[in-house]
Amino acid sequence: MKNIITANGHPKAKDELKQVCKVLIEVEKTKDYPKFYSFLKTTKVPFISCYEKDVRKVYQESFRVLHRIGEVSIPVSVALSMHYYVLASFASYPFSKTSTVYWKREVLLNKIKKEGLLIANTGSVRTYKDASGNTKIMAKKENDSYIINGKAPFMSLAGIADYLVFTAELSEGSNAVFFIPSNNNSIVFEDSVFGDTMQGSFTKSVTFENLNVPSSNVIQLDQSEQERCEILVYQRSWFQALVPAPYLGAAYRVILQLKEFSGKKIKNGKTLSESERFSDTVGDLMIKYKAACQLCEQAGVLLEDFRVSNKSSLEKLFEASVVAKHFSTHYAEEIVNQTRSLMGTRFLTPGSITNKVYKEIVFGALQPMTDTDIRDYFGKQLMYKKI
Missing domain, CATH: 1.10.540 (Butyryl-Coa Dehydrogenase, subunit A; domain 1)
Structure with missing residues (x-):
């Protein structure tokens, strides 16, 4: 299979x-x-x-x-x-x-x-509101178009993507999704706080300054509260189910580096790979990797099972995607940290893939939903939901 x-x-x-x-x-x-x-x-x-x-x-x-x-x-x-x-x-x-x-x-x-x-997008909702003066994205209807103002703190592929996708709040309180070409003078990109650590992701903040968007490039989510909620939760479920993939890929690459290292490292006349204790440790790493992949695969099954206006299928999908994201990103980080302890200073060799991954693997757990969000969600499910 x-x-x-x-x-x-x-x-x-x-x-x-x-x-x-x-x-x-x-x-x-x-x-x-x-x-x-x-x-x-x-x-x-x-x-x-x-x-x-x-x-x-x-x-x-x-x-x-x-x-x-x-x-x-x-x-x-x-x-x-x-x-x-x-x-x-x-x-x-x-x-x-x-x-x-x-x-x-x-x-x-x-x-x-x-x-x-x-396509670049403005990302998911964060745990904490920004007190630095950043404003949320607002849209005002004018004739057959919308005027957009506001700022999003994080957007990957910014300045590289051809189109931007973002959700803005309309003046009457409802939301709409906007699709616009990125080459517009009313869109300003600024480097984010990550610097060279996430070089290649082109993650920047984006500011909209009186951006004019025609109605043809807008999908309103104000037909009903239920539909609006479903679409946004469905989209977030896709995000949570897919975002572990980069980190699991990197963790697997690190395991392969450990395998190569173990075949060359000799102690007491034997290679590290011949040690029973080493085999046991590597087995633990692979269990975590395989378990994470299985959780993600289950989220994929539930994406297929989703049905419109079926609250139960949406809830199962969302929770499966959150669980997959939570454990996968943490397992990936654990795999990298355990491998570092086995390889020692060789792991941190400047310019090596292991050293690079070590600096980047931590971002997985920090992406929304964060651990704080996840614990809060499941805690409230227990405290306030009838069982």
């Missing part, structure tokens, strides 16, 4: 992914990341959702791609996970064919596929 990582996609897609990773390996040496993203857009790799309609296959292929790219670069894979989850959730949500939203979506998907467009 093929699992979420080894599942085979279309042969051409496999060849393209192999070439994408080959280019990325070279770009990691030069740090010319725009070159990588330009090449990526010439392939079908980022556009799985535009070609495949089976939700579970979309998830499996997307996860596999992000995992493989994560073996080379966490920042690049994390950035692409933002594109993947927005595109996948938008493409797979079961809008009614009689709705205007459905046809708007089909037109946009066709445009993305035909022109090879990458």
Whole structure:
């Protein structure tokens, strides 16, 4: 039985992914990341959702791609996970064919596929509100367009993506999703606090200054409170289910580095790999890795099982995605830390993949939902929900 990582996609897609990773390996040496993203857009790799309609296959292929790219670069894979989850959730949500939203979506998907467009988005809600003066994104209707003002603190692929996706609050209190080209003078990108640690992700803050967006580029979420909630929760579930892939890919790469190290390190006439104790330790790392992959795969199954207006299916999906994100990112971090203790100073060799991963692996648990959010959610489920 093929699992979420080894599942085979279309042969051409496999060849393209192999070439994408080959280019990325070279770009990691030069740090010319725009070159990588330009090449990526010439392939079908980022556009799985535009070609495949089976939700579970979309998830499996997307996860596999992000995992493989994560073996080379966490920042690049994390950035692409933002594109993947927005595109996948938008493409797979079961809008009614009689709705205007459905046809708007089909037109946009066709445009993305035909022109090879990458999407950046403003990310999920954070645990703490910003007291530094950052304003939320607001939209004001003027004739047949909207005027957007506000600031989002984090956006991956900023300045690289062709289109931006964000949710803004309308003056009457409802929300709408906006799709706009990124090359607009009313959009200002500024470097985020991560510096070189997440180089390649192009994570920046974005400010909208009287940005004019035509109504044709807007999907309103104000039809009903239930539908609005469903769409946003469904989208967040895709995010939580996909974002572990980069970190698990990196953790797996570290395990492979440990395997190579163990075959060369000799003590008392034996290689480290011949030690029973070492085998036991590596087994523990693989258990964590496999368990994390299984949790993610289960979230993919529930994405396929989601049904509109079915509160139970949405709740199960959301909780499965949160659990997958929580344990996967923590297990990935534990794998890296345990490997560091086994490899010692060799692990921290400047310029090594293990040293690079060590600095980046911590971002997994910090991405929303954070541990604080997750504990709060499940705590309230116990305290306030009837059992």
